[in-house]
Amino acid sequence: MRDTVPAPLVQVDGLKMYFPIYTGILRRHTGDVKAVDGVSFAIQAGETLGLVGESGCGKSTVGRALLRLYEPTAGAVVIDGEDIAKLAPEALRRKRPTMQMVFQDPQASLNPRMTLADIISEPLVEHTDWNADRRLQRVYELMDAVGLNRRFANRFPHEFSGGQRQRIGIARALALNPKFIVCDEPIAALDVSIQAQVVNLLEDLQEKLGLTYLFISHDLSMVRHIADRVAVMYLGRIAELSPRDALFSRPLHPYAEALLSAVNEPDPSLARRPRIILKGDVPSPARPPKGCNFSTRCPKAFARCHAEKPELQEVEPGRQVACFLYAPQTGSTGIPEAKEHNQQGEYQ
Numbered sequence: 001m002r003d004t005v006p007a008p009l010v011q012v013d014g015l016k017m018y019f020p021i022y023t024g025i026l027r028r029h030t031g032d033v034k035a036v037d038g039v040s041f042a043i044q045a046g047e048t049l050g051l052v053g054e055s056g057c058g059k060s061t062v063g064r065a066l067l068r069l070y071e072p073t074a075g076a077v078v079i080d081g082e083d084i085a086k087l088a089p090e091a092l093r094r095k096r097p098t099m100q101m102v103f104q105d106p107q108a109s110l111n112p113r114m115t116l117a118d119i120i121s122e123p124l125v126e127h128t129d130w131n132a133d134r135r136l137q138r139v140y141e142l143m144d145a146v147g148l149n150r151r152f153a154n155r156f157p158h159e160f161s162g163g164q165r166q167r168i169g170i171a172r173a174l175a176l177n178p179k180f181i182v183c184d185e186p187i188a189a190l191d192v193s194i195q196a197q198v199v200n201l202l203e204d205l206q207e208k209l210g211l212t213y214l215f216i217s218h219d220l221s222m223v224r225h226i227a228d229r230v231a232v233m234y235l236g237r238i239a240e241l242s243p244r245d246a247l248f249s250r251p252l253h254p255y256a257e258a259l260l261s262a263v264n265e266p267d268p269s270l271a272r273r274p275r276i277i278l279k280g281d282v283p284s285p286a287r288p289p290k291g292c293n294f295s296t297r298c299p300k301a302f303a304r305c306h307a308e309k310p311e312l313q314e315v316e317p318g319r320q321v322a323c324f325l326y327a328p329q330t331g332s333t334g335i336p337e338a339k340e341h342n343q344q345g346e347y348q
């Protein structure tokens with residue numbers, strides 16, 4: 001009998017999200033901010049995929065385009081068997097319960113004039129025909145699940161701490177039994193002392209409810225704790241997508257290497273890698289480089305890197321990298337792949 005690999009719960013192919021730039025009195029379309037420029041990945045049911053990268057690299061835009069909070073410019077986003085990018089408005093509304101988002105700033109995402117019970121039951125009002133009693137029962141169940149005391153059901157968001165407000169946001173996201181949750185920097189706005197509690201709660205809920213997460217964060221230590229695999233983004237594209245331990249112990253892409261060199265190694269038996277300081281600034285996503293998006297700062301770039309964009313491809317079992325240093329990608333420029341690369345400078 002052949003082993004059958006289950007289809008991923010989330011399959012993203014060639015996702016692009018461009019924001020048009022209009023200038024002048026006539027508001028002429030003069031270009032686009034290429035916030036996400038051809039991103040592909042899959043997430044298995046029950047898995048957590050971490051999405052990391054410097055501020056502005058497109059992490060949040062990927063999360064929002066995935067749930068069609070933005071209209072993607074191009075690409076397919078199949079969630080639980082349906083291409084979200086192609087659904088008509090009513091079909092998309094019916095699909096919404098399956099996929100939810102936990103936002104960075106619980107303060108900003110909760111209506112200050114609504115009680116906790118109203119906030120958590122809002123999706124139930126929209127998507128079910130349950131009566132008030134049944135909705136309140138569900139609110140209590142959800143409050144239990146996220147560790148909020150039922151006595152607080154009639155209080156307002158400002159009466160809670162940041163951590164408790166994030167629990168309210170999580171309860172609301174869970175109200176309709178979603179399968180997939182995009183967690184967009186869910187702990188970034190919280191005190192360090194309570195960040196771990198919220199992450200532990202997300203992990204417990206994942207185990208109990210079989211949830212699948214896209215966990216967006218710039219906190220590499222937290223991603224190392226929670227993610228099964230990690231995608232490293234740079235300027236709208238994925239540079240490397242690898243299993244968590246493989247990535248943290250031996251990053252392959254030069255950008256991933258530089259990014260992770262700043263993380264403190266918790267295991268003292270592992271030799272500390274030298275810190276890699278990258279020169280220059282991240283180019284504007286409105287004018288990305290012609291070649292590899294990282295080519296202008298890459299200490300290992302060679303001629304081909306400045307001429308064409310490498311595609312993300314498997315270079316070791318389970319590890320995908322978009323870099324001409326690995327894998328013989330057939331180029332269109334005729335520039336042969338370099339065997340040696342420039343490795344001067346930037347390492348300190």
Ligand SMILES: Nc1ncnc2c1ncn2[C@@H]1O[C@H](COP(=O)(O)OP(=O)(O)OP(=O)(O)O)[C@@H](O)[C@H]1O
Pocket residue numbers: 019033034035053054055056057058059060061062218285
């Ligand atoms: N609505 C928008 N209109 C125009 N440009 C946008 C819009 N949203 C995001 N951008 C641009 O797209 C790029 C990616 O932004 P995004 O917020 O996705 O990055 P990020 O990696 O999540 O950053 P951060 O960690 O700071 O949230 C940035 O250059 C940003 O300025």
